[in-house]
Amino acid sequence: MLVVACIKQVPDTTQVQIDPVTNTLIRDGIPFIINPYDSHALEESLRLKDNHGFKAVALSMGPPNAEATLRKALALGVDRSILLSDRVFGGADTLSTSNVIAAAIKKLGEQEEVGIVFCGKQTIDGDTAQVGPGIAVRLGYSQLTLVDRIEKIDLVQKTIVVRRKLEGRYEIVEARLPAMITVVRELNRPRYPTVPMRLSSAKAQVECWSNEQLQLDVNSVGLKGSPTWVSRIFSPERKEGEIIGDGMNDPVGAANLLLERLIDGDMLAV
């Protein structure tokens, strides 16, 4: 049975700046990282491989350089890494992205039964949290979001019990397999690659699937298949800060001034 981890390569957002003229992200020279939530999705798929005998597949849609992230997944121990990359996939919103990924999972399912698909709860660049649920709907899988613990997997009955982490409460949910699960960071602690695995992954094959393999209607993918598009990105304007008091010579006075200011501005309300 397959477990699929959907991972996305994102720019390291602490280093992203916005071009004030074009209102787009300046990506030049910005290092890419695996979306932090996705690293937990990947880890959970590896745990299912280790503990339940699943075959783990890492899947990513993105430009050719996303291969680096998939290679890391190989270093961590997935059995296959597949990059979904084609010019016609470019400019996709969450709808057309989930179309492509769902099609890829369906294609994987033709070779071997897919049991579980893991996604991070959202990405740190788009922050929509829509792609995972989109995949579930398109594939007709059970949809389990914000999972922080896998309670039980029954491969005979084909059911899964998970705990969802919601605001102020937990929810224990049982669902039928196959299931799409989005995960939060509390789910696990990602592993670190061993050096022999890193070295062997450097030569391993990252499979690349284009639309030739998926045979999707070009109007349902990429920019053409996207009913939404980003018209502008900008940083919120921030008022110039000010220095309150003289912290070097009178730290107590400065702290008091700051407190007064916070209270006056009603900024300490709980």
Added chain:
Amino acid sequence: MEHVIFIAILSLSLSAFAFSCYRRLALVSVGKNEYRFDRPLDRLREMLVYAVGQKRVVSRPFGLNHGVIFWAFLVLALANLEFLVSGIFPAVSFALLPAPLHGALLFLFDICSLAALVAVAVAALRRTVNPPFEGARTFEAYLILSMIATLMLAYFVVNGVRIAQGMLPGTTATPVSNLVARLIMATPAAGALEQTGNVFWWIHAVVLLGFMNFLPYSKHMHILTAIPNVFLRSMGKCNSQEREAFQEGNSFGAATVERLSWKDLLDSFSCTECGRCQQACPASSTGKTLNPREMIHAIKENLLQNGAVIDKLSGDLQAERCVSLIGDGKKGNTKARALWSCTSCGACMEACPVFIEHLPKIVKMRRHLVQMEASFPEELLNLFENMEQRSNPWGMAPSERSKWSSQLNLRPFEAGKTEYLLFVGCSGAFDARNKQVSVALTRVLDAAGVSYGVLGKEEKCCGDSVRRLGNEYLFDQMAKETVQQFLSKGVTKVITQCPHCFTTLKNDYRQYGLELEVLHHSELIDRLLREGRLTPARSAETGRVVLHDSCYLGRHNDVYEAPREVLRKATGREVLEMGRNRENAFCCGAGGGRMWLEEHEGTPINRSRVQEALAQQPVTVCVSCPFCMTMFEDGIKEVAGSTTQVKDIAEVVALSL
């Protein structure tokens, strides 16, 4: 008849001894190759000074006692040689020598035997009353001491009998033997001199040969290996670790004995179990699992346990059949937790009288844990990822690296236009407290008119912590990047304010073909003061000031006097010393990557050091390392009501301008 029996016993003993030594030392050859025969004359000198001269041995309490036993042994080796030779050829003895020479030898043997006897008694008393470490009162230790004592006593009786028999001149040349002769004459043994002499001669013979055959199976193996071990010592400081070749199919680090070097294995046979390493070790002495003595002992045990596997496979050993060096801490292995508590401060190596190199072994085992098993304390996952992705330990955005100097108008480094590169380091660039040190340092450099530039946002972490933590793969990547950057920018002279950057740039990067002139700021400031390029306008108001030695500046790189000289000139007062200073200084607890790990066991190392500093009642504790700064700041905050301040020496100098 007796003569024939002796020859038979002697031949048997010598053969057994040779066989035992061969069996043990053959195990050493299973280790990896390492060249230790360069500079033979220097090695010989070191051996004379430290092994024959016992320089390190006598430098600590009760060391002189060992020295006396050792030197007496050297002299008595002659007497024992005569003893064995005359056992075979009764006609051959020193009595054939001219009388004055014979007399001189007898006198020497008499005095040395007495000295050894007294020293053995002191050793036994010390081990009983005030043992060097818990568990030092072993049967083996007392057995050896009593064997030595028996040898000396038997020697006196044999000689005493001979004097009484008139076979030896009973002159003042043999004061102790004369006394023994007189005592014998006062006992019933006087009527049976021949038999008494015989019995004690045989006691001497059996104990001597027994002692010899016991050596290879005990910690007293060091009698055979310690001297060569000093000859084969690392001729430089053990402040760096060897590179690894990152090719597929290779194994990384060491979890089995054959992954250690033959010298590592010889070290384990050379350990005298004196316990000095564990006394000096900041981890051991604050209640952590690590005990450097036990770690070395475990390697020996492990080697012996795996002896059978190694023999059969004639060196081509299968690791999976081998008992691992890392395990539950029982016989023949060391707990991973112990390996992680090392601060890499080097105090153990500085204390070891026979130059055992503990740190390289610990790093090799850490390398195995990190690189082969990806097994390490959980705090390190973030550290490794931050280092890999953002080249700093906190995971701050690299674009923030130059923020500390945004008001300072620093020049970028340009070969030909700026003389030095000021390598700020991660702490100096990101840590709030240490940023103040960076600013102070630029003030000092500017005041002295030093031509320097910085790399700003382009600077990367040197990789010290990841290397000491055993993540050599990551260090290799980081080192290559910085080395490449330095080469392309033409950097040749560097100033660092962090001893960890200092040692990495100076010693580790050499392995990557980069030879730099690296100065720690204390060295440069010392030079500037000396050359008159920097003149303090007034004495810095520091009050009583005590200096804490950074391990990577002091012990690992021998910079002890520069910080003291700088402080003296900048404050106009003497620098107070803690009880443990210079090469005996006690670590702050942050080296070896411990900066990024919680201290879950025992008492915090920094608390121990802070208390030692506060005992001098200082107004200012002076440090020369950003990690020490953090550890002291944190440690002093814990002490209720303490108003002691912590300052880097650059800050003190800046105050004097």
